[in-house]
Amino acid sequence: MPQTDSGAPKKQPARFDASWLALIAAALLLAYIASRVWQNDHPAAPAQQAEALGWVEIAQATNVAKQTGKPVMYDFSADWCQPCQMLKREVFDNPVHAKALEASIVPVKVIDRVQEQGQNPPDIAELQQRFAVDGFPTLVVVDPASGRSVKTVGFMGAEETVAWAKQAANTVRLGVNPDGTPVR
């Protein structure tokens, strides 16, 4: 029979001391598994997801950029990339930041599919090659008229990302870096 630390026989209820915690944990586990299964069976349609930023399709990006006079910003990301999800959550899904970005650029989402499908669709592969994307997230701001572009890799913080995008839009439009050097 289990003994208490003072040597007296242990009272039976003490053995089940953790039972209510275990019950809560078991209930949460079941609910968690159920929610995951449900999410797996009912993936949210793009229209139902919270999209504060008005993403433009890759094929339409150049036309929209010409019509609006704004450069294109490609967001190269992947579903498995955690910093990409942070960037999405803190910048693109934030209505304030999204509005600030839309005032400066035409946003285009480019999601890597190598992990899931073995290879990328041709348009995504072409964009990744063109801008030499070798990590995620990568943001590229490009002026379709001149072909000038600037790139940044990694998530630098919400405010910093918005400030960078605004600066990059000016840089590619004017063809001059903030330090006065010309942009290729």
Add this chain to the structure above:
Amino acid sequence: MNPTLMLNFTRNRVQSPMRLMLFFLAFVPPIVMALIARSLQPVQAGSAVFALIFTAGAVGQDVSSGVLQLLFARPVGRREYVLSRWAAGGLIGAALGIAQLLLASLVVLSRGAAPDPSTLLRLVLENALGGFGTAAVMVMLSTLVGGLGDVALWVFGLMSTQILTMAAMAKQWDWLRKAADELRAFLQPELPLGWLSGMGSADVAVILRFFLAIALSLAIAVTMMQRKELSYAAD
């Protein structure tokens, strides 16, 4: 939960020079980084770090030093002991994390970059919850091994998730990547609350996973404590 146990635990923790040194290293540099970057980004997960520093060895050190035998000679229940350790560790982590966040906010404000009040409130809540999440995991690990072995277990667990993720990517095994993600989320419980301020929508699974990590950790910790054989003749 026992306020006396919590108070004694807190006093014991803040009297450790090593922990205070680690605390200083985790507290000041991120504030300096926030000052330089004019952003709260460097101080977003402070409470988890502080909870880790002050909760490490919460039970294991008592076991190794023989304090447990003396403690349980008094009318203190084992569940009460575990929950008090968790509550004290979580409170320390949350309080220090929020203090760091508020100090960083003042620093950022002094440089003319006023933090958005709703963002600040969200970060305060996330810090408070993150502290209790990490404290629960550390208390659980601390019941499994003696001394500061819980830190080694925690680091080993996180390294394993990295290796598993890399293996999953190499082999294109999505199930393994998901398993590694789940393990990482269990070892580093966090609850993003961006949806409270209109950033995206609430993910029920993520919310459940956070509270599951806490409940499961505490249930394991209490069970392990119940099963521990403590006697003066041991060792």
